[in-house]
Amino acid sequence: MVVGVHRPTQLVIDRQALHDNIQAEVTRLASGCELFMVVKANGYGHGAVQVAQVAKEAGATGFCVAILDEALELRAAGFNEPILVLGVTEPEDAPLMAQQHISATVAATDWLVAADAYLALAQPTAPLQVHLGLDTGMGRIGFKTTTELTTAVSYLATHATLNFEGIFTHFATADSPDETYFKQQVAKWQTLTAVLKERPRYVHVSNSATSLWHAACNDNMVRFGVAGYGLNPSGTAIPAPYALKPALSLTSQLVHSKQVVAGESVGYGATYTAQQTEWVGTVPIGYADGYERRLQGFHVLVDGQVCEIIGRVCMDQLMIRLPHDYARGTRVTLIGRDGDHVITLQEMADYCQTIHYELACGFTSRLPRVYRH
Ligand SMILES: Cc1ncc(COP(=O)(O)O)c(C=O)c1O
Structure with a gap:
């Protein structure tokens, strides 16, 4: 799609607002806890490369994306920080990811087996960095039982093509004032991770909502998304601990x-x-x-x-x-x-009976993104 530069309609992105939101969260994190900025879906419509640059300046030490192409876009733009692909990738792309130092989310051992075959053939210079995803109640991707998890961990330990870099889960209701389901997920996470004999480099459970309202769970990395863009993940249900500035x-x-x-x-x-x-x-x-x-x-x-x-x-x-x-x-x-x-995007989302995430991501590439400050 062409970018409409001959039309007076534009998305204006306030870099200072992005910076302030991200820096406010970095400052709140416990010592040793890192912030990876989530820049999937073109930085929630704000422009992935531009957001990644501001996030880095504000203290982010890595990035999360949804698909491999988004990670490659960041590498092509010159970012050398760790990048985690949150979605399931294709095992045949394992050598490319290993070569580019892009970390893969793995949700099943058969993926590891398939990836190992491609890695053994291609012999990249570095192992593939793997984050095991645990399904503690989101019902999307990940290992659900201690047996499945133990099998995957043993497979990683015995295959030099793969490195066990991280383990994580994702909460379905961290943005809700009712903590019942959240607590069930935390309990499941604790049961599953209790089988680990060694912790990998990154242990992470927090999206924006978890980091804002359940910081005790943060462990040593947070995957900070929507709040970095200045949007309250709960909509209007729970006030943020600091003023979020919509960018x-x-x-x-x-x-x-x-x-x-x-x-x-x-x-x-x-x-x-x-x-x-x-x-x-x-x-x-x-x-x-x-x-x-x-x-x-x-x-x-x-x-x-x-x-x-x-x-x-x-x-x-x-x-x-x-x-x-x-x-x-x-x-x-x-x-x-x-x-x-x-x-506000929130008012628009309320009017459309949806969430601001959907509207922000939905702005098409025909709209020029103009960066201020
Ligand atoms: C696995 C995972 N982690 C983190 C995030 C970031 O979430 P948020 O934008 O609510 O901070 C997402 C976004 O959907 C996600 O899927």
Whole structure:
């Protein structure tokens, strides 16, 4: 997809906000505990390479991604820090990962067996770094029983192509005020890890929510994601221990303004009909940019005033009701502050009945990312 540089619509990423959020967490961590910044999905839409750079400056010592290509993007950009791929990779890519010093998440011993065969053939200069994932209740990937885990650990101990670098789990409800399920997962984690005779280099369980609200579990590394971007992982359910600064704003400009009279309709399906004479502005952004069609009826800011989105959000444009005529080129704020008003990703997510994670990741590459500070 091309980047729309000839259109006045852009995501603005505040580097200082990213830095402050990440540094605030690094400062809170117990001594010996490292922060790996989670930059999967293009840094939650903020730009993986740019976020990784700021995170490094703010004290992050490694990175987590979801897929191998995201790790390779960081290596190509010159990052030499440890990188852990959180998803299951293909065993045939084990030699590439070993060569690039990219750590693999392993969820089953048959993966180790398959990877070992490829590694034995390719003979990379370094072993593949392996983090064993434990499924303590997330129900996604990982070893579930002490027998499965013991088998994997013995396999690692007897195969020089592989190095047991880490062990981890992921909590399903760390962002919830109800800690019942969280505590069950902690208990399962403790039972499983009790079979380890030696601890690997990295032992980690914490996403943002766990690190913010259950720091006692942190062990020696945290996988810090959404809170680094200034977004509260619980939505509004639990206050963060420090002020999170949202790093992302979204701005555009009016490209057209016109008057409609009572009875005239706006947009596909003619779902909005003016009841009186009104000014209608057109903003060049739509669902092809990740601005959800469900946002019909939501609002943007023009000249510090709240303006409703009227009619259906189109693929590339949307229409808003203006208090009066405005010149073409007038600034429109879709996320962020204008005067006394702020529109947050959280409000947008509430309106769309989803979570801010989904909206942040959903902004497509057609939107230029512009970095400030
Ligand atoms: C295994 C794992 N760890 C850490 C994270 C980061 O989570 P958060 O963005 O809530 O901090 C994720 C994100 O989905 C994940 O899948």
